[in-house]
Amino acid sequence: MTLFKAALATTLTLSVCSAALSLPDDRKQAINLSSDRAIYENNQGVYIGNVSMSQGSLKIRADKLTIIESNRKVEKVIAEGSPAYFEQQPRAEEGVVIASAQRIEYSLAQEEILLQKNASITHQGSKISGDRVVYSGRKQMVVADGGTTEKENRVKMTLQPQAIPDSELPGGDANNTTTKPIPDNAPSGESR
Numbered sequence: 001m002t003l004f005k006a007a008l009a010t011t012l013t014l015s016v017c018s019a020a021l022s023l024p025d026d027r028k029q030a031i032n033l034s035s036d037r038a039i040y041e042n043n044q045g046v047y048i049g050n051v052s053m054s055q056g057s058l059k060i061r062a063d064k065l066t067i068i069e070s071n072r073k074v075e076k077v078i079a080e081g082s083p084a085y086f087e088q089q090p091r092a093e094e095g096v097v098i099a100s101a102q103r104i105e106y107s108l109a110q111e112e113i114l115l116q117k118n119a120s121i122t123h124q125g126s127k128i129s130g131d132r133v134v135y136s137g138r139k140q141m142v143v144a145d146g147g148t149t150e151k152e153n154r155v156k157m158t159l160q161p162q163a164i165p166d167s168e169l170p171g172g173d174a175n176n177t178t179t180k181p182i183p184d185n186a187p188s189g190e191s192r
Contacts, residue, residue: 026056026088031074035065043069051079057089057096060104079104083118090123097123101133111138119144125160 036049044066047053051065062079069075079086086099086106102117113135115121120129121142131147144155 026058029056031055031067033065045069053077057087059085059087060106061085062104074108076108077104077106079106086113095124097121099133110136112136125158127158128155129157130155 032054033045033047033052035047035051037047039046039048047065047067049063051060051062053060053062053065060077060079061081062084063081064079066078066080067074067076068078080103083100083102084104086104087096089096099113099115099119099121101115101119103115105114105116106112107114113121115133115135117131118129119131119133120127121133121135128142128144130144132145134143135141144157146153146155
């Protein structure tokens with residue numbers, strides 16, 4: 001694995017690794033739902049039209065939302081829309097994770113979020129988008145696919161740099177200035 005690929009993998013993992021994790025109290029909160037129509041049958045609730053769901057910091061908006069239960073526990077939430085939206089705050093000191101796609105599947109037991117069709121996930125300024133994005137909280141892994149058509153065949157990423165603590169800077173204090181890299185086109189002899 002090249003140094004670039006290793007750095008990219010580390011950055012992706014650090015940037016998005018907490019997407020399926022939630023604030024400790026989220027799963028203890030009541031689930032609030034509103035929609036134009038609701039059907040509950042065979043351990044499955046289907047909510048249609050202007051659907052809004054919240055549970056603590058978790059918020060989902062969709063055209064259609066399906067909640068699959070087993071033994072009165074939610075196993076999976078499927079949101080469909082043009083697009084559907086998912087947001088959740090992983091930890092009190094971190095920003096909100098925002099995801100959107102035409103189809104979002106959130107599997108609680110597997111700690112996995114599957115985003116399909118025009119998928120995008122953003123956390124702390126970093127963004128990954130593609131036709132399909134899978135985040136596994138348990139494995140702390142993100143896999144993104146660009147799609148099969150020529151128009152959708154690229155995964156796009158914007159990765160924000162990680163903050164470097166002052167103690168790790170040369171000299172170890174905030175007043176220390178760092179050198180600037182010399183541009184490739186700078187005349188020879190230019191100093192840093």
